Amino acid sequence: MVLRRKRRNSSLFGIPLGEYLFFILQTVGVSLYALYSGFDAKVNSKIFKRYWLAAPFILVSVVGAWMALSGPQSLFYLGAILGWAGPVISLQWIYGADVLLKNGKKLILAILVPVAYLSAVDSLAINTGLWTIQTSTSLGVNILGLPVEEAIFFLTTSTMVVQGVILYVWTVKSGASKRIKNTLT
Numbered sequence: 001m002v003l004r005r006k007r008r009n010s011s012l013f014g015i016p017l018g019e020y021l022f023f024i025l026q027t028v029g030v031s032l033y034a035l036y037s038g039f040d041a042k043v044n045s046k047i048f049k050r051y052w053l054a055a056p057f058i059l060v061s062v063v064g065a066w067m068a069l070s071g072p073q074s075l076f077y078l079g080a081i082l083g084w085a086g087p088v089i090s091l092q093w094i095y096g097a098d099v100l101l102k103n104g105k106k107l108i109l110a111i112l113v114p115v116a117y118l119s120a121v122d123s124l125a126i127n128t129g130l131w132t133i134q135t136s137t138s139l140g141v142n143i144l145g146l147p148v149e150e151a152i153f154f155l156t157t158s159t160m161v162v163q164g165v166i167l168y169v170w171t172v173k174s175g176a177s178k179r180i181k182n183t184l185t
Contacts, residue, residue: 026114033162054094074136092163117156
């Protein structure tokens with residue numbers, strides 16, 4: 001998030017400490033919601049399917065990196081989000097596409113509920129002046145008063161967290177961690 005507070009508060013590396021707290025609370029909250037939502041961890045995985053389903057996310061990361069590094073300045077924030085999140089999401093799909101597909105409805109709900117909440121809260125914060133977005137690095141497109149980059153940020157981060165929780169639980173419950181360890185040794 002490229003946000004600036006109106007009041008001067010303590011910061012670390014130029015980022016307000018409240019931002020770090022937000023990232024921690026978002027991760028914990030979305031993880032707990034994903035666990036509460038429940039999902040099926042009994043899935044056999046097929047490696048061929050994984051790579052094909054990860055390809056779109058790899059493309060998104062390449063396009064995002066281009067937008068952030070070579071595109072117009074107004075694409076920087078969106079490009080940085082896509083370039084950063086795309087590789088993580090693609091690796092998650094390479095690792096466990098079958099698990100994510102089998103839990104598709106629960107996965108989508110576990111992502112969209114926190115996205116809706118976080119977007120509403122962030123929109124309120126921006127519209128009341130608590131946060132501001134640098135206009136030079138933003139498209140200037142808003143959805144219900146929320147910059148599109150913010151909505152995409154919440155979508156990508158929630159996706160990474162929810163998929164990470166599902167894949168972690170699947171790895172532990174299915175014994176995949178033992179198979180991976182045996183493969184590596």
